[in-house]
Amino acid sequence: MKEEYTIDLLIQKILTDDKQYDLSKIITAYEFAAKAHEGQFRSSGQPYIIHPLAVAYILLELGMDTDTICAAMLHDVVEDTPVTLDEVKKRFGQDVAMLVDGVTKLNQVPIFNKEEQQAENVRKMLLAMSQDIRVIIIKLADRLHNMRTLKFRPSVKQRNTAHETMNIYAPIAHRLGMRGIKEELEDLAFHYLDPFAYSEIEHILEIKKSEREAFITSIKDTIAYRFRDQEFIKPPQIDGRVKSIYSIYKKMFVHHKSIEEIYDKYAVRIIVSTVGECYNVLGLVHDMFRPIPNRFKDYISTPKANMYQSLHTTVLGKEGIPFEIQIRTWDMHATAEYGIAAHWKYKEGIQRTDKMDQRLAWVRQVIEAQQTSDDVEEIVRIIKTDLAPEDIVVMTPKGDSISLPVDSTVIDYAYRIHTQIGHKTIGAKIDGKLVPLDYKLHTGEICEIITSNEPNKGPNRAWLNIARTNEAKSKIRSWFKKECREENIITGKTELEKEFRHFRIRVPEEELGEFLGDDLKRHNCSTLDDFYASIGYGGVMLSKIMPRLKDKYIKLYQTDDEPETAVIKPVHKPSSGIILDKIEDCTVKFAQCCNPLPGDEIVGFITRGHGISVHTVNCTNYLSAVKRNNHEELARWMDVQWTDSEQTSxxxxxxxxxxxxxxxxxxxxxxxxxxxxxxxxxxxxxxxxxxxxxxxxxxxxxxxxxxxxxxxxxxxxxxxxxxxxxx
CATH class of the missing domain: 3.30.70.260 (ACT domain)
Known part of the structure; x- marks a missing residue:
């Protein structure tokens, strides 16, 4: 990491690089940005232009092209200065303007809260990324430099930025195969999210640093000595490393392992010229060191979802210390280190190949899944779950490999193969044995889907709770959205009315459209029926919007701002003829079976000699009484409500x-x-x-x-x- 970035440092890097750049265009972009940001400073006290320079330098190290470097210089001018996108387009062309626009945050929209604003910004970024992948590469470089300088920000900002980095940007970097950036982002975020655990692991690694370095050097020397008599197209490169701090943390604290049980904390990487040489080297290292059973992975024949390829094997050295050996070709190494950026590092311009389309297929899936949910925040949840680093690989009966997130079920697998296979699924076999649809798949299993011959067979609503991937949930929701609109409208309206009763919201029918207006906009619904249908097929989560609607209802329809407390207000006379006209003299207690709180919908039970016991309407005791339908018992239940008087805790x-x-x-x-x-x-x-x-x-x-x-x-x-x- 460079502490001080300057235009001279950038020019020196460009001149020593073996790639052709339009240096005058880059210098012009720097001068334009420096003038626009003049007088602005970062939290560290440095001139703001240091940040665009740093982002540009990181992108140069990734081998990105001239327009990307220019866009890095200009990526904050539209957002933070009076400069407009049209000015950028006139001075630097359509491509640079498009890249700058892709990484520029949306203007604050009044109806969005903080989480929705974040989700909309991510959605905009992914939409731009689906058109040009360079957008997200610039954004990752931008986030990397911000994380490197996060120590100058307030502690609350540090934790919020670190959370966002861990949940959004690190998973995206992983899916794009950019290992170096992903690991540095994770380590930097981890430092702020759990500083105690970070320091503890750092201390453990620091204690025997010299011993570790000596161990890795001895392994490299041993392998190099064995290779001296072997024929290679060109001499193999042998590197050694220690696992990243966050990777060690995940295995120590999440998987409850001691540092001695982490077999791959030491790793040696061998880079050769061909795939054939990879397998020859594998045989040599297994002859030199004792392989640990079940610790061999062939990612060459079965690449990871991010197109990563290597042979991984864990072996024991003479000292009895386990370590991992990774074997790959130079092309595989470029993909592993630079991921999608490798297309620019070794080729001029973007190559629209099938492989590139395959790498970006998940971007379209993320956007489509969010659109079917009608929930802007869904896009962040998708990135946190579907793009997680841990994947399983399940085999089809024909021998094809299917990559899925950990804990994926048969339903996820069926929809990953094909949408129609998912819709028609009625069962599944794992290694020849029947399993339920909620069975969680494991790496190496052979899964066969059993489908129905019925032409109109569709999914079950319960599958939304079984599916692990947002791809499967999106396809299930889409089916219900398309095939069952009338049913969805009825279901959604019923669910909304039920929630309104629970929250004591009573909006006149003619004012309901206006009352729900903001939420119709949030969920892209033109009419109330669209909104009901969206609730019905699972696109709108009522549990998320009801607290906000309750607050809005209180502001619009209730004038008394006094805090709520519970007293009893008789709504009708019980059949016994008892009249509670002096309710303040009646003992009131709150049932411990359901612990009602002001804001809950409540009901009162007349006890024998102990006044009235207040329960929630969802209390199991009350629901059981209603189910039994005993007239005498029901007569002891009465309507009560919260009224405005003194504060109750x-x-x-x-x-x-x-x-x-x-x-x-x-x-x-x-x-x-x-x-x-x-x-x-x-x-x-x-x-x-x-x-x-x-x-x-x-x-x-x-x-x-x-x-x-x-x-x-x-x-x-x-x-x-x-x-x-x-x-």
Whole structure:
């Protein structure tokens, strides 16, 4: 990493590179950007132009072309200065302007919250990327330099930027095969997200640094000595490395392994000229060192989803220390290190080949999946799940390999093969044995899909909860969207009315379209029927929009801003003839079976000698009474509601499920402390599936406060779910 980037440093790099550049155009772009950013400074105190220079230098190291370097110089002028895109187009051409526009964030749209704004910016970036892949390469270089200088930003900004980097940019770099950038982004983000664990691993690696370097050198020398009598087209290159800090962390803390159990923390890479030489070298190293069983992977015959190819084998040295050997050709090495950028490093211009189209197919899948969900934030969730580094490889009965994310099910596999096969799936066989549709696939298994002969066979709505990949969910939603519109409208309207009753939202029918206007725009719906249909086929998640609609309802239809508390308001006379006309004299208690909070829809139960017990309408005790339909028992249940008087704080229990890691409980309790929410009791334990469960009883004022708390807890790293405890 260069601490100080200058135009002279950039020119020197261009002149010493073996690639032809239009130096005058690059210098003109620098001068234009320097003038536009004049008087602007970064958080470090450096002139702002240092940042575009740094991004341009990173792209030069990747071997990118002249227009990409110019766009890097100009990538912030439209966003941060009075310069317009038309000016950029007139001075530097259509291509440079298109690249600058692709990496420029959208202007703030009033109806978007922070998460939706982020999602829309990512969507815009991916749309531009699908037209020209250089957009995302510039964005990755931009993010890399910002992460390298993140120490100058406030701590809250550091964590937010690190989260975004880990969840969005590192997975994209992985899918594009840009290993070096992906690993550096992960390590830099990890440093800010869990500094304690980062320092701990860094300390472990630093303790025996000289011993490690000596070990790797001895292995390289041993291999080089053995190769001296072998015939190669040109002498192999032998390199050694230690695994990245974040990669070691994932295996130590996520997979619960000690550093001694991480077999590939040391790696030696051998680069040769042909595929034949790769397999010859494999035989030589297995003759020199003892291979560890089940630790050989052939990514040459079965490339990874990002087109990565190499032979991987883990062996034991004479000292008994395991280490990994990677064997690849020079072309494979270029793809492994530079990924998609290798097309510019070794070729002039972009080559629209089948291989390039294959690499970019996932971009279209991500965009299509988001469009079927009608939820802008879906695009971020897709990147976090479908582009995760861990993949499994499942075989078809014909011997073809299918790459899928870890934990993918038979449904995901069926839709990956073909949309119609997915729709017509009725069963599956794994290695010849029947399995259920929710069976989770594993690497090496042979999966055969059993399909129906019925011409109109379609998916089941329950598959949306079974599918792991957003590609499969998107295709399922698309089928229901196309084939079952009338059914979707009825289902969606029923679900919305149910949620409105639960949240006590009573909007006049003639004002409903205006009340839901913003959400219709958010989800690209022209009419209320479109919105109902979107709810019906799963494109709109009511659980996400209801808290916001409740807030809007209170602002528009309720005038009293006093906090809510519970008193009883009789709505009808019970059949017994009892009249509760002096309700303030009646004892009221809140049922512990459901822990109602202000904002919940509630119902009262007349107890014998203990006043009235308040329950939620979803309480199992109340639902059981309704189901039994006993007239005498039902007469003891009465309508009650929250009214506006004094502030009430009530206890409720929450459950947080997360991937177990160091510092998890600290991060959760820090959120509670920051929100000034008293903790009555808390505990944590490990679950059989490797997750951790944090349980707490807290004092809370309302469901609104609880929902805000849940939103913050869901942003904590590795958290899987947050919900009220079911008693």
């Amino acid at each position: 009530l206890q409720t229990s929450i459950e947080v499920t997360a991937l177990d890691r160091v510092g998890l409980v600290y991060d959760i309790t820090a959120i509670l402390t920051e929100a000034r929410i008293p903790i009555v009791h808390s505990s944590s334990r490990n679950l059989k599936n490797g997750n951790a469960l944090f349980e707490a009883t807290i004092t809370i004022a309302s469901t609104e406060q609880l929902n805000n708390l849940f939103e913050k807890l869901r942003r904590v790293k590795n958290v899987v779910s947050v919900e009220r405890a079911k008693i």
